[in-house]
Amino acid sequence: MTWSEKFPSHSFFRENTLAYGGDWNPEQWTPETLTEDFQLMQELKVNLMSVGIFSWAKLEPSSGNYDFAWLREILDECHQKGIQVDLATPTAAAPAWLFNTDPTATAVTKSGVRLTFGSRQEHCPTNPTYRQAAKKLVEKLAETFGNHPAVTMWHVNNEYACHTLRCYCDNCAINFQKWLREQYETIENLNSAWVGAFWSNTYTDFTQILPPRTTATFTNPAHELDYYRFADEQLLRNFLTEAEIIRRHSPNRPITTNFMGEFPALDYAKWAEHLDLISDDDYPDPANPAAGHQVAFNSALMRGYAGDQPFILMEQTTAAVQWRKKNTPKRPGQHLLWSLSRVAHGANGILQFQWRQSPGGAETFHSAMVNHSGKSSFFWEETALTGQVLQQLNAVSEEFTSHSIAVLTDADSARARHLSVGPKETPLNYAAARAWHKALWEKNLPADVVAVRQLLKQNPNRYQVIIVPDIFIDYPELAQHLEKAAAAGAQIIVTKETGVVDCTLKAILGGYLGSLKNLLGVKVTDHRINASEYSQLSSENGVSLPYPKPDPRVNHISSAVGIPGADRQIYLDTDFAPLQRALEKIGKPTPRITGFEWGEYVVATQPASETTLPTWLNDEVEVIAQFSGQGGNDLAGWPAITRRQVGKETKGAAWYVATDLDEVGKAALLEVVCAYARISPTAVDLPAGVEVTQRGNVRFYLNHSDKSVQLAGVSGFELTTQREATGHVMLPPRTAIAVAIPSRLQK
Ligand code: GLA
Ligand code: ZN
Numbered sequence: 001m002t003w004s005e006k007f008p009s010h011s012f013f014r015e016n017t018l019a020y021g022g023d024w025n026p027e028q029w030t031p032e033t034l035t036e037d038f039q040l041m042q043e044l045k046v047n048l049m050s051v052g053i054f055s056w057a058k059l060e061p062s063s064g065n066y067d068f069a070w071l072r073e074i075l076d077e078c079h080q081k082g083i084q085v086d087l088a089t090p091t092a093a094a095p096a097w098l099f100n101t102d103p104t105a106t107a108v109t110k111s112g113v114r115l116t117f118g119s120r121q122e123h124c125p126t127n128p129t130y131r132q133a134a135k136k137l138v139e140k141l142a143e144t145f146g147n148h149p150a151v152t153m154w155h156v157n158n159e160y161a162c163h164t165l166r167c168y169c170d171n172c173a174i175n176f177q178k179w180l181r182e183q184y185e186t187i188e189n190l191n192s193a194w195v196g197a198f199w200s201n202t203y204t205d206f207t208q209i210l211p212p213r214t215t216a217t218f219t220n221p222a223h224e225l226d227y228y229r230f231a232d233e234q235l236l237r238n239f240l241t242e243a244e245i246i247r248r249h250s251p252n253r254p255i256t257t258n259f260m261g262e263f264p265a266l267d268y269a270k271w272a273e274h275l276d277l278i279s280d281d282d283y284p285d286p287a288n289p290a291a292g293h294q295v296a297f298n299s300a301l302m303r304g305y306a307g308d309q310p311f312i313l314m315e316q317t318t319a320a321v322q323w324r325k326k327n328t329p330k331r332p333g334q335h336l337l338w339s340l341s342r343v344a345h346g347a348n349g350i351l352q353f354q355w356r357q358s359p360g361g362a363e364t365f366h367s368a369m370v371n372h373s374g375k376s377s378f379f380w381e382e383t384a385l386t387g388q389v390l391q392q393l394n395a396v397s398e399e400f401t402s403h404s405i406a407v408l409t410d411a412d413s414a415r416a417r418h419l420s421v422g423p424k425e426t427p428l429n430y431a432a433a434r435a436w437h438k439a440l441w442e443k444n445l446p447a448d449v450v451a452v453r454q455l456l457k458q459n460p461n462r463y464q465v466i467i468v469p470d471i472f473i474d475y476p477e478l479a480q481h482l483e484k485a486a487a488a489g490a491q492i493i494v495t496k497e498t499g500v501v502d503c504t505l506k507a508i509l510g511g512y513l514g515s516l517k518n519l520l521g522v523k524v525t526d527h528r529i530n531a532s533e534y535s536q537l538s539s540e541n542g543v544s545l546p547y548p549k550p551d552p553r554v555n556h557i558s559s560a561v562g563i564p565g566a567d568r569q570i571y572l573d574t575d576f577a578p579l580q581r582a583l584e585k586i587g588k589p590t591p592r593i594t595g596f597e598w599g600e601y602v603v604a605t606q607p608a609s610e611t612t613l614p615t616w617l618n619d620e621v622e623v624i625a626q627f628s629g630q631g632g633n634d635l636a637g638w639p640a641i642t643r644r645q646v647g648k649e650t651k652g653a654a655w656y657v658a659t660d661l662d663e664v665g666k667a668a669l670l671e672v673v674c675a676y677a678r679i680s681p682t683a684v685d686l687p688a689g690v691e692v693t694q695r696g697n698v699r700f701y702l703n704h705s706d707k708s709v710q711l712a713g714v715s716g717f718e719l720t721t722q723r724e725a726t727g728h729v730m731l732p733p734r735t736a737i738a739v740a741i742p743s744r745l746q747k
Helices: 031-043 069-080 096-101 128-145 170-184 187-193 221-249 268-272 291-306 334-344 380-392 394-398 411-419 431-442 476-487 514-520 532-536 577-586 663-676
Strands: 019-024 048-051 084-088 151-155 279-281 311-315 347-352 405-409 448-451 465-468 491-495 522-529 570-573 593-595 598-604 621-627 639-646 652-657 690-695 698-703 709-718 723-731 735-740
Touching: 019 311, 019 380, 048 069, 048 347, 069 084, 069 128, 096 128, 128 221, 170 187, 170 221, 221 268, 221 411, 268 291, 268 411, 279 291, 291 311, 291 334, 291 405, 291 431, 291 448, 291 690, 334 347, 334 380, 334 690, 334 698, 334 735, 347 380, 380 394, 405 431, 431 491, 431 663, 465 476, 476 491, 476 514, 476 639, 476 652, 491 514, 491 663, 514 522, 514 639, 514 652, 522 639, 570 639, 577 663, 593 663, 598 639, 652 663, 698 709, 698 723, 723 735
Parallel strands: 019 048, 019 347, 048 084, 084 151, 279 311, 311 347, 405 448, 405 465, 465 491, 491 652
Antiparallel strands: 522 598, 570 593, 570 621, 621 639, 639 652, 690 698, 698 735, 709 723, 709 735
């Protein structure tokens, strides 16, 4: 279903336009500036503005005393000028008077510090004073402006959990106990799920359970994980309360809240089910050469949450942010390039934080569409050009993207993995999914990023390749889905750290990989983490090791003991011809596959009957690569990559990767697997730095590099310049074009 079919009553959607605009905070400015704002908006070809995000203090200067006149003026004028409004509820930053009324309304940190007013998002999400005041204000706002002709969509709150992820106050404690009662019904169920027998962490009543505040040593990870889920659900509940009010007063206008890309603290796949449209905030660092991948990856995440619908980029910056230690601005061309890339990957709107650079406050040095120097800013021209070019691309807004490769994510698994104590510390992110997606992106192999929750709703035939990277929690339904997909011919790649625990962080007994053991034909008996990170800091680099290198003249015993996996890498050997060929193709000298410090002991699920065979072999599972002993790896000779053929006719297969493959390993394995799946890159033999990706019938050529490139065979109508492409095209550094493939969009 296209947006115009889904939201027929609002022109921005009905007319299939791409949105361009930003967060606008008129309350920070004088009337003269606002007059100028409207004029500059026309110049920049702005058509959608997010208004009122942090305006609570101005909309309700004191409790129950509402002042909406100024907002009405803004909305009226927007309507007159043809600018549509994404009207925000200002509930992400409550005003000072609210905290005066109720000093317990500010959140409490894990270590018991009550936050002080003077920033934003300092409120406790379950605080009744906050909840009631927010509800009343949203009711008034939606009642007053729900049918205003300028209001095209709603922006609920702002970046839930951006700063205050969890509150640990007494009120949250009571709510948590209630939540636990609903989840577990009896205290015995909870004790069993949390393995309460461990360290005598047994409860006899729900009222004994507090938020996981500071404890003597490791807190029970199951307790922590449930607190993450509880906190997530409290915020979702706040969103739903506001959304329900808005839907009553402002029917047919889509409701969103802005996501923050890769942010497993909230289970966005669950949230997405309650949003009418998905929007995202994303600030790739221009100092990172791989920042172009962040655009592709976060867009793929959003497409996944949107369930094949487009999304809106709700925030990016035109130049630099202010919150990094050093804030490199975008390079010339990069703003337009990344905006087009975002559209190529499924965005129907390109909005910036923010419209006008703040005169003061913590974001004074965060750039905007209108910077402090106004039209004389270096970035003005490109901001204007972006508005113009987007107008040429309106036809793209009805085009859909659908790829044959899926990379899976799962917020709960990321949280569980982060909270589990050992085998290795892991930050809370989707690092593995991102790395696999990047390996595909670098090869111009377009891929979707799909949450497990969303994959399960799809037809198992949909993808030809499914990558299951570090999905820590064992989901029997996922295993069933993947079995069906493999039986239908798909290639399934499962990587280490998958299926290790159940949903309350209890270990899978009898061998990890849980329900995937049958599909893969293998299970994991043990983990082996090499100390390889130490060797990065080898004394040769002038940095000392955490363990001093024993001097053999005086350390007669310890000098003869090695560090496990003392080389930074774990090396892999392979006799598998397609993989060898893929490695040769990468370049001379032929690289070796390496993995980082993670390794596993992998054995066949059904041990071979022949006693002469090593335990990990049977006639169903092939060893594609094994660990080498080089660098003192104790896993020498054990399988590192296995494959089990599923269904002789269909060529489906399930691959298991028992290490953290480096980029070469990923690239080579993907080459082999995609060949089996008959998937080829969008374009080949491209100059370095060029990404080619297709959105429906529009092909985007994105030159991320610092050099001009020549492209051959580009034909069709070039939407960006409104000219026919004649075969050869020259793209200057950091530029992009969008070409409508002949036949459809040319009519
Ligand atoms: C977030 C917020 C904005 C602003 C930007 C700055 O995305 O939603 O209000 O603070 O960060 O980058
Ligand atoms: Zn609280």
